[in-house]
Amino acid sequence: MNVYAILSLIALGFNVALAVYVLSRGVRTMLNWIFFGVMMSLAVWSAGEFMMRISSTPAEAIWGGRVASIGWCLVGGFFIIFALALTGREDLARDWRVLAACFVPAGVFLVLVWTTHTIFKGFVKTYWGFEEIGGSLRLPSKLFVVLLFLIGAVILFRYWSSAEPGTRRSGAGFVLLALALPLAAGLTTDVILPALDIRIVEMPMFATTFITPIIAYAVLTQGMMNTIAGRMGSTIIRNIDDAVMVTNARGVIETVNPAMIALSGYTEREIISAAPDRFLATSLRGGSDRAAGTAETSFWNLCMNKSGEMIPVTVSSSDVLKKSGKLMGTVTVLHDMRETLKLLRAERKVKDVTAQVAAERDRSEILQRSEEEIRKYSAFLGGVIENITEPLFILNRSHQFVYVNQAFCDQSGVAREQTIGRTNDEMYWKEMAPFLREFEDQVLETGELIEVPEVTIEDIRGDVKIGRATLAPMKNEDGEVEFMIGVLEDLTEQKKLDTERLEFIRIAAHELRTPLTSLKLGFEMLARETRGSLGYEQERSLNVLSLSIDRLSKLSKNLLDLAGMDSGLVTLERREFDAGGLLIEAAAVFEGSSREKGLEIRTEIADGARNAWADPQRISQVLFNLVSNAVKYTEKGGIKLVLEDSRDGMLDIHVSDTGSGIPASQRAAIFSRFVKATTNDGAEEGTGLGLAISKAIVEAHGGTIKVESKVGEGSTFSFTVPVAPTQLRDRTGQAGAERKPADDTRPGLAGER
Numbered sequence: 001m002n003v004y005a006i007l008s009l010i011a012l013g014f015n016v017a018l019a020v021y022v023l024s025r026g027v028r029t030m031l032n033w034i035f036f037g038v039m040m041s042l043a044v045w046s047a048g049e050f051m052m053r054i055s056s057t058p059a060e061a062i063w064g065g066r067v068a069s070i071g072w073c074l075v076g077g078f079f080i081i082f083a084l085a086l087t088g089r090e091d092l093a094r095d096w097r098v099l100a101a102c103f104v105p106a107g108v109f110l111v112l113v114w115t116t117h118t119i120f121k122g123f124v125k126t127y128w129g130f131e132e133i134g135g136s137l138r139l140p141s142k143l144f145v146v147l148l149f150l151i152g153a154v155i156l157f158r159y160w161s162s163a164e165p166g167t168r169r170s171g172a173g174f175v176l177l178a179l180a181l182p183l184a185a186g187l188t189t190d191v192i193l194p195a196l197d198i199r200i201v202e203m204p205m206f207a208t209t210f211i212t213p214i215i216a217y218a219v220l221t222q223g224m225m226n227t228i229a230g231r232m233g234s235t236i237i238r239n240i241d242d243a244v245m246v247t248n249a250r251g252v253i254e255t256v257n258p259a260m261i262a263l264s265g266y267t268e269r270e271i272i273s274a275a276p277d278r279f280l281a282t283s284l285r286g287g288s289d290r291a292a293g294t295a296e297t298s299f300w301n302l303c304m305n306k307s308g309e310m311i312p313v314t315v316s317s318s319d320v321l322k323k324s325g326k327l328m329g330t331v332t333v334l335h336d337m338r339e340t341l342k343l344l345r346a347e348r349k350v351k352d353v354t355a356q357v358a359a360e361r362d363r364s365e366i367l368q369r370s371e372e373e374i375r376k377y378s379a380f381l382g383g384v385i386e387n388i389t390e391p392l393f394i395l396n397r398s399h400q401f402v403y404v405n406q407a408f409c410d411q412s413g414v415a416r417e418q419t420i421g422r423t424n425d426e427m428y429w430k431e432m433a434p435f436l437r438e439f440e441d442q443v444l445e446t447g448e449l450i451e452v453p454e455v456t457i458e459d460i461r462g463d464v465k466i467g468r469a470t471l472a473p474m475k476n477e478d479g480e481v482e483f484m485i486g487v488l489e490d491l492t493e494q495k496k497l498d499t500e501r502l503e504f505i506r507i508a509a510h511e512l513r514t515p516l517t518s519l520k521l522g523f524e525m526l527a528r529e530t531r532g533s534l535g536y537e538q539e540r541s542l543n544v545l546s547l548s549i550d551r552l553s554k555l556s557k558n559l560l561d562l563a564g565m566d567s568g569l570v571t572l573e574r575r576e577f578d579a580g581g582l583l584i585e586a587a588a589v590f591e592g593s594s595r596e597k598g599l600e601i602r603t604e605i606a607d608g609a610r611n612a613w614a615d616p617q618r619i620s621q622v623l624f625n626l627v628s629n630a631v632k633y634t635e636k637g638g639i640k641l642v643l644e645d646s647r648d649g650m651l652d653i654h655v656s657d658t659g660s661g662i663p664a665s666q667r668a669a670i671f672s673r674f675v676k677a678t679t680n681d682g683a684e685e686g687t688g689l690g691l692a693i694s695k696a697i698v699e700a701h702g703g704t705i706k707v708e709s710k711v712g713e714g715s716t717f718s719f720t721v722p723v724a725p726t727q728l729r730d731r732t733g734q735a736g737a738e739r740k741p742a743d744d745t746r747p748g749l750a751g752e753r
Contacts, residue, residue, distance in 0.1 A: 005053030012046035015039045018211065031085045034093070037078040042211075045071025052123070052130050061123035061130035069113040073141075076148025077102030083152040086171055087159035088269050102148065109141045153179055169273075178211040243303075243313075243334040245276050249327050263313075263336055265306030276332055279303055281310060303334055308663070308711045312337040350376055391488040394474070397444055399423045399437065402483065411488070413460030428460055439471055440484060447473045447481045451668045457488070465492045512556045520549050572615040572700060576724040579612040579619070579651055580605040583641045586623045590639075593631050600638035601627075609645040613724040614701050622694040622705075626655040626717045629690065634659035637714070649728060650703065650720040661711040670707060671695040694719070 019039030023032050048068020055061040080102050084093040092098050113119045118137040123130040132138075153176060160172040237244050243260035247253050256271050264271065264279050271279075281302035303311040317332040385392060391408035393401055401419050409416050414427065424433040443450050452469040459465070467488050474483040527542060534542070583603045594601040612619070623641075630639045637658025644652040662670060673692040698705045698719045709715035 005050055008046050008050035008053055012043055012050060014211075015043040015046055019043065030090070030093075031082070034078060034082045034085055038075060038082055039211075041071045041075035041078055043071070044068070045075065047071075052132075055123075055130050058123045058125075058130065061132075062120065064130070065120050065123065065132055066114055069110055069119070072145050073106040073110045073113075074103070076145045076152075077106050079152045080148055080155070083155040083175070086175065087155060088272055089155075090268075105144055109137070109144065112137060112141075149179065182211065240333075243336070245271075245279075245332045245334070246329060247276055247332070248329045251275060251330075254329065260334070263303060263305065263311065263334065276330075279305075280315065301334075303336075312341060346376065346380075349380065388487075390490075393486050395440060395484045395486070397482065399440055408488070411457075411459060411490075429458065439469075443471045443473050443484045444481050447475065447479075449473070453668065454491070457490075465490055466495050467491055509556045512552070516549065516553050516556060520553065523549060572618060574613055574615055576611045576613055576726060577616045579653065579721060580609060580643050582616065582620050582623055583643055583653070585620070586627045587641055589624065590627050590631055594639065597631065597634070598636065599631065599634055601631075601641075602638065603641045603643075605643045606645050609643055609651065610727040611724040612651055612721045614721050618697045619701075619721055622697050622719060623653065623655070625690045625694050629717075630655055630657035630659065630715075633657065634714070645723075649723050651723060652718060652720055654716055654718045656714065656716040658714040661713055662707065662709040662715055663711055667707060667709065671705070 016039070019036045022039070023036045025032060045068050048064050048066070048071060051064030051067060052061045053064075055064055077099075081093045081099070084090070084098070109119065116135075118135045119141055120138070121133040121135045123132055125131075156172045156176050156179075160169055160176060237246070237255065238257045240257055241259060243263040244255075244257045245253050245260055246255040253271055253274050253276060256268060260271065261268055266279075281304055301313050301315045303313045305311060313334045313336055315332060315334055317330055319330050320328045386405050388405060389407055391411045392403075392405045393408050394403040396402050400421055400423055402421075404416055404419050406416075409419070412419070412427075412429075419427070424430060424436050427433075439450055439452055442448070449470070449472045452471070455467055455469055457465045457467045467490050469486055469488050471484055471486045473481040474485055476482050523542075523545060527546070530538075530542075580603075583605060587601050587603050591601055627639065627641065634657045639658075640654075640656045642652075642654040642656070644654070646652060671691045671694075673689060695705050698721075702722055703720035705717070705719035707715055707717050
């Protein structure tokens with residue numbers, strides 16, 4: 001028996017021993033089974049190599065090569081699946097496309113080895129045993145195996161370099177270390193040297209013996225493939241209906257079950273390595289704040305999900321200790337109380353025992369009567385919907401009415417039986433059907449709530465009304481949209497009141513303007529005459545008075561411009577100018593106020609951006625207003641101003657911040673008049689006119705303005721400005737015909753920034 005046969009036998013023993021050892025640390029853990037597959041593939045490869053080294057005839061060597069091919073064909077696929085599972089991408093590890101990409105080519109190569117001579121032509125005797133004579137597909141088969149290992153190494157390296165410290169990150173590092181030597185040996189002896197026509201014994205299989213001590217060390221000292229959840233039984237945790245978080249001794253989440261993912265709204269990767277307190281409104285006392293080994297149950301805690309919703313839960317936590325008594329981690333169970341609270345409310349409505357139900361009925365009694373109570377509660381809700389004063393309707397995916405309430409019938413003048421089963425195309429308002437279908441299709445296809453801010457409604461009698469429509473999807477248990485529910489809100493009287501209010505504002509602003517001007521001139525004269533002769537308190541009073549006069553003047557100007565938007569025309573003095581200069585100016589103006597709050601303000605201007613064709617003072621007013629709001633609502637991080645020239649005929653300007661963000665419920669109305677954004681502390685000071693003014697200015701130039709925001713992460717306001725006609729080009733790149741519009745008068749709105 002030569003030395004290479006002995007090395008193959010040693011590799012076989014090491015691989016089988018490590019596979020069995022790791023599997024014994026967590027028989028119920030999918031990750032351990034995948035690793036078992038990797039090591040057993042290496043073991044089969046080692047067994048085939050051993051057979052080749054001790055063969056006495058080429059025929060025996062061929063059988064050894066075929067046995068070895070089972071291992072090297074499958075090991076790369078198992079390694080990629082292991083890398084995905086180790087880095088928390090179990091979804092991809094189970095994806096049939098990933099499995100097919102890994103194992104279908106492996107199966108093809110395996111069939112070719114056993115049935116053709118395209119992989120192995122034969123074997124010749126050498127001093128290290130029989131050596132294969134490669135066929136036409138031998139090099140592609142080697143490259144396939146090496147490529148799979150390289151892809152797995154990239155997956156592990158990217159995770160190791162970006163993940164938070166923890167067991168999985170440490171495990172990825174150890175696997176990379178264990179992989180380095182066999183992979184390097186394989187690239188050298190199996191690919192590089194044969195390509196240079198240098199023949200030596202192939203070494204990757206012998207190098208796999210170095211994997212065993214590295215992985216064993218990681219399992220023993222770093223907890224790799226040996227999580228707390230694994231010791232408890234991950235299958236049990238994953239099948240618990242309540243949300244479960246398992247944290248390690250450092251207080252970092254190591255394992256969660258699907259119920260926790262559904263409750264929080266975060267993905268598993270976003271939860272892993274975070275602290276449990278991130279998901280609870282009140283702090284969860286951990287092992288360092290509580291006697292080790294004790295359990296704690298907190299009733300009526302609040303869980304914060306990704307959308308900012310506060311969910312009532314009960315929280316139970318218990319420490320997991322080693323035999324030595326040292327803290328190993330903590331298991332926390334969160335029970336969602338929303339359904340229970342609904343049942344409590346239904347019980348109170350039917351039995352009229354509001355106080356007694358919460359105190360005297362335990363959970364088991366409520367669940368026993370749940371079916372009857374839910375049925376009665378559904379009947380109650382049906383009555384409530386029927387008596388809603390706003391018109392309400394439900395459409396199916398064929399755009400047919402399946403339900404309308406009495407208010408809808410009263411407003412449309414059409415009886416319920418004449419509406420059910422029909423579409424908008426079959427009703428007297430069929431001229432509006434294409435306009436309505438566009439929004440209906442969007443709701444039914446995307447599953448997102450849509451608000452139509454203003455729509456003209458004409459009833460059967462010919463009376464014209466102005467309304468606002470809210471369209472929402474109704475989904476089944478599989479998350480598919482089956483119906484669409486719509487609610488119409490009559491805004492006719494509100495619009496009338498708005499008109500009257502704006503007229504009053506216009507008159508009041510005009511009346512305020514003259515005395516405010518006189519007051520400001522008188523104050524400036526008084527300040528000049530008394531400068532240096534007043535005491536500290538007198539100077540302070542004058543400063544307060546000056547600020548108040550300025551604020552009243554700005555408010556008066558905003559009110560006049562607001563009235564002008566509805567009843568007058570605002571003149572735009574358009575000219576060609578560099579829009580990037582406005583961004584730099586805005587950053588300079590607000591640099592001082594940003595620095596006072598510890599914020600960084602910076603600009604990004606696209607190379608070669610074309611000049612704008614607009615009123616620079618008006619566009620500057622919009623930009624200053626958006627940057628001012630960004631500074632006001634941002635406490636840490638920074639503000640970024642971006643100019644892009646990505647579309648023909650328009651420039652894109654973005655103002656991004658890392659502030660508190662705007663709740664989804666406010667985004668539809670944020671550009672309306674007298675609407676102010678709110679934070680956790682309530683409404684910010686201001687008139688609520690700035691964004692309405694900005695919207696009117698942008699639209700007066702033919703542009704659009706919008707906002708994208710995530711609560712707690714920040715907002716991005718974006719608007720467009722026309723490109724100067726002298727710089728517009730056709731698709732061939734030639735300068736187009738210049739069209740320089742005269743200073744125009746368009747509906748718009750000016751006001752304070």
